[in-house]
Amino acid sequence: MKSFSKWLAALVVSAAVMFISLGYFASSQIMFFKLRDVEIVKRRETRAKRMNMEEYDKLPKDIVNVPSRFGYDISASFIYPHQTNKWIVICHGVSENKLSSTKYVNLFKDMGFNCVVYDARRHGDTGGVDSTYGFYEKFDLETVIEYLQENYGDDIEFGVHGESMGAATTLLYAGELSNQAKFYISDASFAKFRDQLTHIYTSYSRVASPIVLLFTYIFLKVRSKFSLYHVSPIKVVDKIEQPVLFIHSKRDSFIPYESTEQLYDKKKGPKEQWYPERGNHVESYNRNPKEYRQTVSEFIERYAGWEVQNNRRQ
Structure with missing residues (x-):
């Protein structure tokens, strides 16, 4: 015994x-997951013809270190090819950096809007010790938006686009901190970090x-x-008053698209959803560029009332 x-x-x-x-x-x-090297991102996006560094470098922009409330600097690029007060703030996904968002800069630039891209906490040239998938990142998004409003005109109007971790950060920001944006676009967010x-x-x-x-x-x-x-967009998505476009490819093997279906169902008020058949995680734009552009532009025109230019890339 x-x-x-x-x-x-x-x-x-x-x-x-x-x-x-x-x-x-x-x-x-x-x-402390491994981050993708900036040069690797450049090569990947260039080979896929989603980035032309010569064209990107020529865009008028301010590269700014915005002080975070957590004691580090947020590396952000404020890109303004147009004389407009309409901006899109773009939030990249986990392990990526702001250069990964160049394809979306091209998308929204061609629609006639200015853009903000920035490195999330601990990513790229932004400081921070750890990644928290939106818990602290939502405050950095708020800080970048405040900088935009304080430095680029009193009549700023803006929307927010995020993919993966950036999408979760976008929804947490909108549901917990502020409802100032004209609209939000959530591409492949999880509903609950615990479930993910x-x-x-x-x-x-x-x-x-x-x-x-x-x-x-x-x-x-x-x-x-x-x-x-506490990293649960689904707990706060019903508090978002502004329109939200939910995008998620059905073949996503990393974050099941049913997570976005749950978010869509919980969201009150104006909303739209699109679940393309092609593409794995955050590949909805890569695999369906024309449909993506059409869906996003129609959403912006319908809910924000912004005039979208027709010079879309083929």
């Missing part, structure tokens, strides 16, 4: 050590997933002071 008790105790201790280790490892991967982690963990082990998620929650709370339960 004693030997059995010792064996059982050893088993429990071993299991606890294993799950604690997995929780610590998982929280490290979440907070569960989706990833379950692909490795259905049995261990809930326990690893618990220890991940504990370590994130201790190490970064944020709760994964």
Whole structure:
């Protein structure tokens, strides 16, 4: 009996050590994941003909370090090829940087709008120790928008476009902090960060997933002071008064498009949805450029009342 008790105790201790280790490892991967190098992004976007650096460099712009409330600088580019008070603030996805948003700069520039792109917390040239998937990032988005309003005209009108983590950040900003934008475009957001982690963990082990998620929650709370339960756009999307266009490709294997369906259903007031058949995660524009442009331009014209120029790329 004693030997059995010792064996059982050893088993429990071993299991606890294993799950604690997995929780610590998982929280490290979440907070400090590997970022894509800027030069790699340049080569990828150039080869795909979504970026022409010579054309991009010629665009009139101000490259600014905007002070974050968290003690680091936010690297932002305010791009103004048009004499207009209408701007689009663009938020990139996880592991990317502001150059990844060049395709959207081209999209909105061709529609006649000015653009803001910036590196999210810990990404590109922006400071910050860890990534929090919208928890702290939404405040940096608010700071960039405040800088835009304070420095580029008293009559600024703006919309916000975000993809993946940037889409979640956009919805959290709109639902928790401000409703100043004319509209929001959410491309491939998760509904709940907790569910997204569960989706990833379950692909490795259905049995261990809930326990690893618990220890991940504990370590994130201790190490970064944020709760994964508070990174939940679906909890605040019904508070967004402005129109929202929800986009999500049906073949997204990283964030299931059903997450965006849930967000759309919860959103009150003006909203639209589009779920293209082609494209994996954040590839809706890459794989369906003409349809993407048409969907976005019609949404902006209908809900913001902005005149969209017709010089769209073929």
